[in-house]
Amino acid sequence: MKFKRIFLLVLDSLGVGETTDAANYGDVGANTLGHIVENDDLFVPNLKKIGFLDTLNMSENENVDAYYTIAKPINAGKDSVNGHYEIVGLKNEIPFKAYNEGFPYEILAGIESITGRSVIGNKCSNDNAIINELGERQFNYGSLIVYTSADSDLQVAAHEDCIPIATLHEYCEKIRSESLKHNWRIARIIARPFNGTPDKYKLINNCRKDFAIKPPKRTILDKLDENNYSVIGIGKINDIFDGQGINKNIKATSNSEAINKLIDIIDKKFMGLCMVNLCDFDSLYGHTRDVEGYAKAIEELDVDISIVINKLDLEDLLIITADHGNDPTFTGNGHTRENVPVIIYSRNFKTPRRLSPFETLANIGATIADNFDISEPEIGESILEILE
DSSP: OOOSEEEEEEETTOOOSBOTTGGGGTOTTOOHHHHHHHHSOOOOHHHHHTTTGGGTTTOOOSSOSSEEEEEOOOSSSOSHHHHHHHHTTOOOOSOOOOOTTOOOHHHHHHHHHHHSSOEEEEEEOOHHHHHHHHHHHHHHHTOEEEEEOSSSEEEEEEETTTSOHHHHHHHHHHHHHHHHHTTOOOSEEEEEEEESOTTOOEEOGGGOEEEEOOOSSOOHHHHHHHTTOEEEEESTHHHHTTTTTOSEEEOOSSHHHHHHHHHHHHTSOOOEEEEEEEOHIIIIIITTTOHHHHHHHHHHHHHHHHHHHHHOOTTEEEEEEOSSBOOTTSSSSSOBOBOEEEEEEOTTOSSOOBOOOBSSTHHHHHHHHHHTTOOOOSSOOOOGGGOO
16 A cells, blocks of 8 residues: 555546547537636646646646646546546446436426426526526425536425425435436436525525435445445535445535535544545536636635645645536536546655546546555556556
């Protein structure tokens, strides 16, 4: 074992340029980080030191403190679940479906039959916009606001004083069960309770609940858990894998909260993997096409990364990557098919440098498996032996 602890930080949606198959997804020209850099003079000295900006053009930089490269996605689709699946070594050739034009009648009818409530909304929208548009109507008529974020998700929102949070969770659990009987191919059913008054409605983020599809096969998370290693999920990691393979779940509803929880965990004694998702890049700025907000969030990460790095022990490894792209300058409001950055840092590295591009995100999972001497995932190749 080369490293006792590995911290895997997923920057949700922070892609670094179109993939070779981007045309199949209508995403030619997409470049999340590249277009943010073009539109905003980013000040990220700490991220720059570990090769983050060099992943844009894969430029040679001998004055870096980390190994850096890009990884090409091979899983079909560009949703969060498939991206995370691939990171931990799970191949999925059938993409989940995104219902950007609204859900078909059969799904809406199924929801109304299961819950006994009418459905309103049925469109692609960001969270705050749709609850403030339809919140009063939902409250007055006891209906359910159904919408999607342009990911493979079906979100159900209701005011807590109209439909109790526990009841909303029960509805979503039933919708999840019904979806599995049919070919809806929806990755996550998400309960979104809110409160407040007209024009001032606000989501209750700590009562959000995701009902994901269980991974179809065992991942490196399962194998780590079976071998008595810690597998810690921070943020929506537990939700994405429906708890499978995670033996400690730590909730976090924002980038800052997730980073603070990560900093707390670094101070604890454990052996194994801590996987963190920073969701704000995607949900708050990518889907809403907010270039300025996305840039500010990257600069805030730059400050946090220096704190994280300084707290790492000599036997710790930090890997930073993403699950897909979500270019805030692109058309529409959905994810974009992009390569993702891969930054690998340890205080012990003597020869950090640029690496050849990874042919799959699963090289990350294969490297983690190799380090902890568990069986290799079905895809991906370990690069553990070249990290020195």
